Amino acid sequence: TLTPMMCARFLHKKNDFQENSFYRTTGRWFDAVIARYGRALEWVLDRQVATLLVAAGTLGLTVVLYLVVPKGFFPVQDTGVIQGISEAQQSVSFAAMAERQQALAKVVLRDPAVESLSSFIGVDGSNVTLNSGRMLINLKPLSVRKIHASDIIRRLQPELAKVPGITLYMQPVQDLTIEDRVSRTQYQYTLEAADGALLDEWVPKLMQRLSSLPELTDIASDLQNQGLQAYVDIDRDSAGRLGITPAAIDTALYNAFGQRLISTIYTQATQYRVVLEVKPEFRGGPDALKDIYVAPASGPQVPLSSIAQFTTGTAPLAINHIGQFPAVTISFNLAPRYSLGHAVDAIQAVEREIGLPASVQTAFQGAAASFRDSLSSTLLLILAAVVTMYIVLGVLYESYIHPVTILSTLPTATVGALAALLLAGSQLGVVAIIGVILLIGIVKKNAIMMIDFALEAERHEGKSPREAIFQACLLRFRPILMTTCASLFGALPLMLGTGVGSELRHPLGLTMVGGLIVSQVLTLFTTPVIYLAFDRLALRYRRGRQAEAGA
Template sequence: MRQPGSNTIEVTDAIRRLLPSFEADLPPSVHLTIRGDRSRNIREAFTDIQWTMLLTLALVVAVIFAFLHSGSATLIPALALPFSILGTFSVMEALGFTLDNLSMMALILSIGFVVDDAIVMLENIVRHMELGEAPLEAALNGSREIGFTIVSMTVSLAAVFIPILFMSGILGRLFREFAVTITAAILVSGLVSVTLTPMLCSRFLKTAALHDERRLSHALEAVFRAMFRAYEWSLGLALRRRAVMLVVFAAVLVATVAMFRIVPKGFIPDQDNDSLNISVQAAQGTSYYDMVGCLKSLAAEIGANPNVDTFFASTGGGFGSMNMARLNLQLLPRKARAVPASEVARQLRARVLRFPGFRAFVSLPPALQIGRRMGNSSYTLTVQSADTAALYDWTARLEAAIARLPEVQDVSDDLQMKSPRVNLVIDRDTTAALGLNASDIESTLYDGFGPQWASTIYGPAAQYKVLLELDPEDQERTDSLEKIAFKTPSGSLVPLESVVKVQETVGPQTVNHVGELPAVSLSFALAPGVSLGAAVDRIRRTAAAMLPPTVTIDFQGSAKTFEQSMQNLGLLLFVAIGVVYIVLGMLTRATSTRSRFSGLPSAGLGAIVTLYLFGNELNIYSFVGLVMLIGIVKKNAIMQIDFALEAERRHDKTPTEAIYEGCLIRFRPIMMTTMAALLGRCR
């Protein structure tokens, strides 16, 4: 077991180096095989981050060149990326963070942001140079003009993630490191943009380089001019039709709220970790040896799939009853497979369903294991009642109703009421007359069915434990009890059947409890293309329509956490907007703060409609995207409104004239930062 705080890659590399020495001490017929290696996925994630950074850098350079047509101008924001990432690593090291899935996701998402501020600073300095100023003068005037705007953009964007820092429960613990990492990246990038970027512009920007006469530059400039003219026309139309735009704004706001309710909801999407789980449930009363035969049949079918590398099967204990088994499959690496793990699961599910006598449930390991109780499928529902008879009766009816729902599949329960059992009723008078007691009977039965480790034989080079038990074949049959006898204090042997009465019956394998009440767990998986939110809602409506008040249901594990998170995510969005509103109100005029959020409904509608049209669900990751969307939209509005306020104060322009000029002047940097952010996340 890896110790907390240790490096997974270093630990696995050290173990790999030790394996040859371990295998050298084993017999020639015994080999060690690595069944699972988390470091492989971690290495792939690191490689993805490196390629993402390089790709982002190349795309950012291409975007800057497309708008500014200057080779020297393209290199300056490109330097902001490594400096910002280096500063973020320093903060993570100081706080004791590690590079895990969430911190790496924060780094990937922040890549588009860390160059935004540098691009805005660069574009404003270039604009001053295009007006005839020298590089040093343009750097001073441009940075002075845009500096406070960049500070406002950076601080307000970092404020978006403040509510995530104070989230409670498992989601709070899960995303706290993510929020701190991305906030650090944003703040460091803002510092780089107001210090390093102006200095580099004053030294390396050349006026002649901004007037490139090459054919490519002319073509790019023509495209930009066409976009600019189209925007200028549409902006003028919007300012002339203010009443219409207010109606459109209200309609978009209503549509955003409606789509937020309609879009499918999910929790944490399945991940391809090169592994699958298979739970096997046979008929009640199936013996251990029958389960072994069942697993051998499954093993032959599973091994025939070319995407399966190795697998491990176990039965006989730890799964609730003897008729349960589990298989853990290690698939070939993703690059060596033509299909994803979800498709492999679908293929195997179709094959294992053909076997009679048992049920097999194929599932992907959860990206985040929540809760200790594991069912046959991915999600668990608990049914409870103080009346066990009513509990067992209504659970069977509810399971049948849920199994008919098109939103779910692989429905099963842990209620095993017909497990064969043997009750031994002791004849107290006879045992007392023979000098025996219940402990003597129990000890003898344990020797035969225990197992009982009787002794240890020590050899010159090894030691061997002696296991006392009946022959395995005799352990499967109840008539073997007739062969058991007891030795009385007088030395005579007394058959077991002379002192006990054997009663063969059926009964529950176990009686589970949750919160001191008897409970039965129902497991289910999602049907292809169905979101967790749709399945949970349909199950709750089905249960509410048929269950009496004395029988209650409650989801467990991931499904329960999903329900709790869905209740808080909407509130969290409003809190994030409120925090940013307060921060902007402290930095700028309160009368202009509301205008900076006017683009949120249309941006939110576009994001949610895109999720809906492409068949995606609103899960934890896409919710983080919505939170980031608040920052992106607000940054664009800050650039426009700050310029308009300055023009209104200094040049006595009307609000309409000021915002018209601000939108046109800031059109180029907004397009540049938007394209950089978009292309920086396209991978």
């Protein structure tokens, strides 16, 4: 009701001499464009078979482009922040980890695009093992650095690889994410089994094969089964003769290496905890156990080495679970010019190639899992939208045929959208699908304006179908052009934007601009021809029914 009210209030008919020169100039330009469109439409209506073949070819091209266009989930944004997860050897000490983490930080800060960073190591809620660390890298504004965050990551990787004994996995921080866990890289693929030994055997094989794939990069796993562990084998007979119990040995070891809290010093402003431990020079490795002395029940202290044997071996630093079963998560990033769809297909092919046993269950997690689910639901979503529109249009026009004429415009929009994504090197993801659904509504509206006017001319003015649709196209050309241009210009900022996080909006702008341009050019000619073809089909059907009724 608002639009008719405003039109009645502000729009008034003016005589030609009252119009300004700009209005008269644009009016003459529109009249010339409509006249040329009329001549082109006459030419097309004389060649209806060829035009129908073009419309059918458009439908086939839509299917081909859908199969060819790379498919993804959400585009990678540049928010100005990079998240890094460092990983050193599983037997690394805290002091060595701190030294290597600082070496990584120095390399990162030397990059001219980096503003600052924060870094931490140690076991806490985020770091479950001592050999991993976190790094949050703040970049300079995009207008200053002139380079995308993903390109900065690729530029840093060769320099960071020169730091010995540690690896830094990086990924841009995203505004929109569905991940429920922090992984070393962006996408996650998990393996779980009832027997942890199967994971220890097959995860390295799978990692080795995945590392050779061109679609993947920065492949990492959270399998931590090579930690260094020292074993103290007590000679109980010798210990018993000296009056030394296992509890006394445990107390001596905990006093030396367990950071026992023995006291708290209170002051007026704060409090200080007193921790018992040996000096750093006496805990440099497994050989430090030889310098530990144990107090017997009576008598002088006894060297631990005289009553125990020391051996070293490997042990898991952490055992991750999904549900109740041991699990390992393999994380990866995408190589340049490859989509998430390519990566998922490549991983599944490798899984079949290496003969992974059935007792090892695999699944994608996070964004990769949602991407696989979206592949199966996208076509159903679009099909549901088309069926809903057909039902509504059928009720509106009281016809089974004319809704099909209107919906026949949709392939032209889809062709333009998919071609724009393909030419721009973008992916068909969730945001692009939203753009395609928007296109369905915009392009369908253009066809409705032509078909509705043609039906009115046929029913109330007694015109033939060709005359009616020809007049409808000429009269509705100007509003169709204006609404299409308004939508097109509204989508240009989405397509051309360069601000922070603009990558999330680019697919929406690309699909709208590409779809509107192609559909505007094609539907102005194919829709009248399809209308006449279906009108002839309906007429033939009615005549057949009448002949049957007469017989």
